Amino acid sequence: MSWIVLDIEGTTSSTESVHRGLYSYARPRLGPWIDTHRDDPEVAAAVREIGGGTTEESVAILHAWMDGDVKATPLKTLQGQIWAAGFAGGELTAHFFPDVPPALRGWRERGRRLAVFSSGAVSSQRPWFAHSAEGDLSALVERYFDTVNAGPKREPASYERIAAALDAPPGELLFLSDVPAELDAAAAAGWRVIGVRRPGEPSEQARFGAHFVVASFEEIA
Structure with missing residues (x-):
């Protein structure tokens, strides 16, 4: 991976x-x-x-x-x-679940490369990671993708485009998401996927099917 x-x-x-x-x-x-x-x-x-x-x-x-x-x-x-x-301007601060910043830092230390694929525009993704309550996390993330430069998140072709942009075989890519349909699309493109079921979030009651599911990034080796 x-x-x-x-x-x-x-x-x-x-x-x-x-x-x-x-x-x-x-x-x-x-x-x-x-x-x-x-x-x-x-x-x-x-x-x-x-x-x-x-x-x-x-x-x-x-x-x-x-x-x-x-x-x-x-x-x-x-x-x-x-x-x-x-x-x-200091009027906004990004929220991250407590397990996220240490997990991102740990993955980077172990040689994993990080990217983002969100429906929010890339122009908002970068400052989101740069202005967290835990400090600037943007240096940990190398690439950003949205529905403009990659495509809809529920279509396999979007994940194929990202794989090509990252110059990596699909089997070397892991996608983390709380939306089962997005995981289905990534898996159909040959990616590895893990569902994220956060307590209190809309996905808490979602049906993830056969996908492996975690409640915290601490559960991901």
Whole structure:
């Protein structure tokens, strides 16, 4: 096993910290961010993709996507920029389960390479790891993947793309996630997988089928 690829929400970090922390932070800032960053090519492209006319109309669409948990690229782009600014300004701190930081450090010390595959934009993944309550963990992670540069998390082809990008045989890749359908997709692409069932998380009652399941990273050799 050469690479360990991590999901974030429900796996390394609590769902509540993402939904109530990050989402609630970004929601009221979407409109002002669009208005003050119209010259930013990424913001301009996101607004075009949203398809709204005025800022108010664009924000209404963005809020509807947030309410429906729609993984829309323009939304993730804008959220990622807002979160990055929040982390840089010291207004946001990332949450990690207590077992995660020591496990990441231990895996790196033993020669394992670490990557992330999350539905959140890469632009938000990096600051998430860089601004944890346990310090800067970003130096431990070499590669970041999202649904834009890899593809949907429930499709085997996405994991094939990641394997190619990491230049590693699928059998040398281990994916950790709290979502059974994501594990199914990675396994179908030839990856090794482990389910993560965190107490109090939405996945606590999930059916992982034949996949090996842990409640803590401490259980993973």
